[in-house]
Amino acid sequence: MTVISASKASQRNVIFLVLVAALGYFVDIYDLLIFSIVRVASLKDIGVTDPDQIKLQGQFIINIQMFGLLLGGIVWGIIGDKFGRIKVLFGSILLYSIANIVNSYVHDVNTYALVRFIAGIGLAGELGAGITLVSETMSKEKRGYGTMIVAAVGLFGAVAAKQVSELGWRPAYLVGGVLGFLLLLLRVGTFESGMFKSMEEKSVSKGNFFMLFTNRKRLLKYIYCILIGAPLWYIVGVLVTLSPEFGKELGATEALSAGAGIMYTYVGIAIGDIFAGVLSQLTRSRRLTMLLFQLLSVVSVVVYLTAKGIAPSQFVWICFFMGISVGYWATFVTIASEQFGTNIRSTVTTTVPNFVRGLLIPINLLFNVFVAHYGMVKSGYIMMGILTILSLFSLSQLKESFGKDLNYVEEDVITPAS
Numbered sequence: 248m249t250v251i252s253a254s255k256a257s258q259r260n261v262i263f264l265v266l267v268a269a270l271g272y273f274v275d276i277y278d279l280l281i282f283s284i285v286r287v288a289s290l291k292d293i294g295v296t297d298p299d300q301i302k303l304q305g306q307f308i309i310n311i312q313m314f315g316l317l318l319g320g321i322v323w324g325i326i327g328d329k330f331g332r333i334k335v336l337f338g339s340i341l342l343y344s345i346a347n348i349v350n351s352y353v354h355d356v357n358t359y360a361l362v363r364f365i366a367g368i369g370l371a372g373e374l375g376a377g378i379t380l381v382s383e384t385m386s387k388e389k390r391g392y393g394t395m396i397v398a399a400v401g402l403f404g405a406v407a408a409k410q411v412s413e414l415g416w417r418p419a420y421l422v423g424g425v426l427g428f429l430l431l432l433l434r435v436g437t438f439e440s441g442m443f444k445s446m447e448e449k450s451v452s453k454g455n456f457f458m459l460f461t462n463r464k465r466l467l468k469y470i471y472c473i474l475i476g477a478p479l480w481y482i483v484g485v486l487v488t489l490s491p492e493f494g495k496e497l498g499a500t501e502a503l504s505a506g507a508g509i510m511y512t513y514v515g516i517a518i519g520d521i522f523a524g525v526l527s528q529l530t531r532s533r534r535l536t537m538l539l540f541q542l543l544s545v546v547s548v549v550v551y552l553t554a555k556g557i558a559p560s561q562f563v564w565i566c567f568f569m570g571i572s573v574g575y576w577a578t579f580v581t582i583a584s585e586q587f588g589t590n591i592r593s594t595v596t597t598t599v600p601n602f603v604r605g606l607l608i609p610i611n612l613l614f615n616v617f618v619a620h621y622g623m624v625k626s627g628y629i630m631m632g633i634l635t636i637l638s639l640f641s642l643s644q645l646k647e648s649f650g651k652d653l654n655y656v657e658e659d660v661i662t663p664a665s
Contacts, residue, residue, distance in 0.1 A: 261384055265393050267433055268377035271336065272401025274430050275373035276513065277408045278347055278423045279604075282309060282363060283488045284408055284506040285416035292416065293354055302492060304356050306611055309484070311360040313605045315367020320601030321456055323372030327379065327593030328454030335376035335593070337431065343369025344427025351420040374401075374580065375597025382584045383592070387650050391533075391581060395524025398577030402520065405513030409506050451656045453590045456598075458657060465587075465657070469595065471641035472583040475537060476603040477610075478544055478634045479516075479573040484607040485614055486551060486627060487512050487566055493552075496623040500558045511563040512570035519574010531649050533582050537575055537642050541635065544572040548631045552624050576600075585648035588657035610634075 282289075286305045295304050319339070327335040346366035353359045381393040412419045452458060459469045486493065487508040494503035519540065527536040547569040554565060583599040584592060610630065617626035 261393075264384055265381055265396055267430075268381055269397045269400035270433065271340065271373050271377055271430055272397050273404040273407070274340070274423070274426045275343075275370055276401050276404030277411075277426065278343055278366060278404075279370050280405050280509055280513070281347075281408045281412065281419055281423055282312065283484075283509055284412045285419055286488070286505065287491070288412075289359070289416040290356070293356065293359065295356065302489070306615075308356070308360045308363055309488070310608045310611060312363040312367040313607050315364040316371045316601040317605035319368035319371025320375070320598040320605075321594075322368070324375060324594035324597035325454040325456055327372070327376050327597060328591055332376045332380045332383075332593055335372045335597070336380075339369050339372030339376070340427050340431055341369075342366075343373075344424045344431070345369075346424075347420045347427065348424035351417040351424075371601045372597060374600055375593060378577075378580050378584055379593045379596045382581065382596075383589070383653060387652060389528075391524055391528050391578075391649070394577045394581045394584075395520055398520040398580075399517045399524070402513045402517035402576070405516075406510050409510035412506060451590050451658075454594055455591065456594055458591055459595070468586055468645065469599070471644045472586060472595070472599050473602045473606070474641035475541075475582070475638045475645070476576070476579045476600065477606050478541065478631065478638050479576060479579070480603050480607055481610050481630060481634050482544065482548065482569055482573055483509070483512060484604075485610060485630070486548065486569070489623075490562065490566075493623050493627070494557065494562070497552075497554055498556050499562070500556060503557070503559060503562050507559070507563055508566040511566040515567040515570020515572075516574045516576060517570075519571040520577045521574075522571070523575045523578045527578055527649065532647055533578050533585075533649050534642060534645065534647050536578055537582070538639070540572060540575040540578075541638055541642070544569070545631065545635055547572040548627070552627050579603075582645065582648055585651050585653060586645065588655050589653065590656040592653070 286309075287301055290301050290304055295301055323335045323339055326338070343366045346362055346369055350359070350362045350366065353362055377397055378394050381397060382390050385393045408419065408423075411422050414422075458465070460466050488505055490503040490505050490508045523536050523540055526539070527533045530536065547565070551565050551569060554561065557565075580596060580600050584596040587595045614626055614630050617629050621629065
């Protein structure tokens with residue numbers, strides 16, 4: 248009876264951990280996307296009225312936010328491997344909650360960008376720490392279901408962000424901060440990963456970000472993990488976020504709403520994540536799942552970019568389709584988590600999704616170069632083609648990780664990185 252009770256208690260703890268991680272990602276996505284949703288309204292309210300300036304200043308702010316995510320991914324990842332995954336969950340949510348409350352009081356572009364940078368640093372830690380905890384706590388056969396639930400529930404934060412944005416952009420940021428503090432109270436009941444605790448007793452380098460660069464094989468594997476997720480953030484960060492501009496070139500019957508597009512895209516991503524998670528469990532292959540979804544995403548983008556005379560009602564359903572087609576976010580992050588040892592797993596799992604988000608900076612820059620020569624629609628095709636080729640090649644270079652035992656460490660053996 249004691250064994251059974253202990254087993255049930257352990258199962259309840261795992262369920263609670265998955266629930267808390269899922270709600271954490273819900274708030275994370277809310278705060279991550281709120282700027283894309285209120286971009287136009289908030290910039291107009293602080294004095295940016297020219298359409299071209301709204302586009303340029305909006306890209307400037309989101310690039311700054313993404314730079315914060317890049318920096319934060321490294322910082323929180325290292326903290327997670329050196330001091331524990333739980334400390335990342337508490338520290339990151341505290342930082343981005345404070346930043347979002349402050350964000351509701353900004354009155355100029357530079358301050359807006361600075362606060363989004365700080366928020367970006369905070370937002371960088373949530374997903375990686377949550378996925379690492381779930382991956383290390385659940386059984387190797389079922390952990391795909393756990394990460395699927397985290398992503399599926401979390402991505403509905405985009406729906407909440409769109410609905411709350413109707414109250415106004417300043418209240419929307421305030422609500423995001425308050426949600427974060429409420430979540431912080433829930434986090435008190437979470438527990439540390441057993442794998443991390445057992446690693447603490449070992450004499451091994453922990454959270455050494457530079458270990459990823461001292462071994463050629465390890466470095467290439469890390470790069471491939473980043474590149475397989477690049478098309479997803481391009482679709483969200485460019486094709487959907489700039490939908491008002493794409494709508495003009497496509498001859499839309501009415502102005503397209505980026506906020507509505509993002510909401511429907513993320514509903515699609517949440518549903519796609521469920522399908523991808525189940526498919527990877529049934530086929531026992533994360534690589535096959537990624538391949539099928541990457542090919543489907545190409546089809547969805549072609550549908551979007553050929554939609555001449557698109558109507559708003561048609562646009563949201565296309566966004567929903569695009570969302571489903573890139574609903575491999577949980578699978579992609581799980582693959583990254585399963586590729587590396589416990590002593591740098593948090594570093595990898597936290598930095599990889601944030602580096603994917605950070606890729607939006609060079610993607611935006613390159614996209615703008617193409618736009619100057621070919622226009623929005625042709626540039627959309629070109630960028631999707633480049634990113635798809637890179638992601639498919641990267642996927643082909645990664646080993647299947649389904650059911651892999653994660654209780655091991657990376658040895659700090661220095662070999663040439665190139």
